[in-house]
Every structure is written in structure tokens, then in C-alpha cells.
Amino acid sequence: MSETADLDAAELNAYFALMEVCNLLEHAIEQHLRSAGDLTSIQFKILMSLNNAPGGQLRMTDLADGIVHSRSGLTYQAGLLAKAGLITRVPTPDDERGTTVTITDAGRQRTADVLPGHVAVVRRMLLNPLVGDDLATLTDVLTRVRTQMRTAPPRSAARRKD
């Protein structure tokens, strides 16, 4: 079977099921976050990253990891969060080039407000239908796939795009 042969039915089923499950889940999550806390998924991820960081603060560069594809995109989102009073931005003390982002009390409150409902959505849509070993199995397979993805960049990969 060559690299470019058509996908067989079983492969198509896996591919489509993965995509649809993920898209439906993301859509439900976005709707909830917006109605429950006026947040987008990206903003929620930013707040959660800060929430889990020591002192509730991170530099822009660290914050960008895995959340956003361009630096200006993060600046834009951080601007919205700052305007909403959920984060603050100050120059990094030991590196004047940097910006240190800190979650505010209001930011922590907002995540606390939103989190229970967020968890409920994930439970209802993704976790509840899992039975027996499903959770462990799913995690095992997806973790292996993720590892492969991270180490197998696109063939044509232009290394730096920014």
C-alpha cells in the first residue's frame, strides 16, 4: 500500500469520527464559554495557563506556546483580556524587552465562574459515553499519535514563519 493510496473504509471512519467529535466538542465549548463568561476558547486557554503558572504570571512568549500561531495574535487577545480587566501587562523586570502577563483577581474569578460549566460540557459530551477501559485506551492511543505529530513536522516545513 503506497503512501498516497486512498484511505480504506476503516481509516476514513476513524478520521471522520475524530474530526466530528472534536468539532462538535469545540463548538459546544465555545458556546458555553461565551454565554457563561464572555470568553473565547483562546482567551480561556490564556487565563487557564496563567492560573496554573506560579504567581499567576507568564511572559508573552511562554504564553503563546500551543495557544496561538502568531505573536501579533497573542498581543491582540491579551489586549482584549487587559481591557476587560482580567490580566495586567508590565515590562519584565530582568529583561526589559519582555512583557510579563499577570492574571488579576477578576481574571481568577472569571475562570472560577466558568470552570464548572466547562467541565460539565466535557463530561456530558466526551467523558460520559466512555465505559470500562475506554478512557485509558483512548488516552493511550491519542497520546501516541500526539507524540508522533509533534516529532513529524510537515514535509515542506518552512521552519520559521514569523
Place this chain on the structure above:
Amino acid sequence: MSETADLDAAELNAYFALMEVCNLLEHAIEQHLRSAGDLTSIQFKILMSLNNAPGGQLRMTDLADGIVHSRSGLTYQAGLLAKAGLITRVPTPDDERGTTVTITDAGRQRTADVLPGHVAVVRRMLLNPLVGDDLATLTDVLTRVRTQMRTAPPRSAARRKD
């Protein structure tokens, strides 16, 4: 364990792994489609739906299913595809309200051009790391989740939004 209790570590791992796998795959797919055929994922899905439809044609309403969230969004995308000569739109013969969309030869050619690379991306990123029963297992679990998602709409669900 209540509905809104925090997710435990195993649940978080599954949730995050699913999201990251899906996001990385979608990103790789979008990049490929754009560079290989100047198509977005949505446009590709539209062309593939038409390609698999009898006579290469569908009505707008049927085309929208599962691809787009608003009717105007489909009109917009169809407009782009028509301008690129990949589809045509004519009034539906037996229902003058409707629009029948037909894929052109150029549209079929474009999908044929893009498909091998698309398959290669899915193989490289998603399928290749699967071994043994992984494919069957993954499909089984995800299919069950999908079924649940389709039948368990959001609590607050506003039925019609358009």
C-alpha cells in the same frame, strides 16, 4: 462524583490529547490544502460532498449539512468556488426556490490534484502511529462518543438560530 466536579488527571489527559491531536491535524490539513490547491478545509469539504453525490450535484440545503453553521456562510463559500470555476449554480428545476450546485470538471480535477497529498497528511500524522488494534479501537470509542454527542444537544439549546 458530581456533574461539575473537577476532571481528574486521566480525564484531563484524554481531553487535552484529543484537542491537541485534532488541532494539529487540522492545522496540517489546512496548510496542505492551501499550498497544494488554494482551498480551505470548508471548500474542500464542499467539493468532496459534491464529488460523492450522484451527478456531482446537491442543493444548497443538503450541502450545508455538517459543513457550515449559517446559510449565508455557505452562500459566501459557494460564491468563492463558483468564481474559481470549481462549481456552478443553477435554479433547481422542480423547486424554483432552490439552488442546485454542480461540481465542474475543473472542480473534479482540483480535488483529484489535492487528494493524494491530503491522504498522505492524514496517514503521516494520524494513521501511521496506530498499531495493532488501535485503528479499530479508536474508531469504536469515537463512534460511540459521536453518537452520544449527536443525541445530547446543549442543555440551553435554542433550537433554531437562523
Place this chain on the structure above:
DNA sequence: TATTGTTATACTCTATAACTATA
């Protein structure tokens, strides 16, 4: 010279509502 982050800009996409036309 490289890195951090912001800004300016242009573009793509989305969604709502108003509208036309047909069933």
C-alpha cells in the same frame, strides 16, 4: 545582530437581519 513584543494594515471569515421569490 538577534530577540521581544507591538502596531499598522489588509484580508478572510462569520453571523445577523432584511429581503426576494417560490411553495
Place this chain on the structure above:
DNA sequence: TATAGTTATAGAGTATAACAATA
């Protein structure tokens, strides 16, 4: 009156490149 689809419009988000400041 309901349905199919388009259009107008406005807003949100993204990415590129140019920029300023610091390392």
C-alpha cells in the same frame, strides 16, 4: 405562512511586515 437562498453589513480574528527597544 413557511421555506430556500442571497445580500448587506458589521464585527471578530488572523497574519504579514515594518517597527522600536533591549540583549
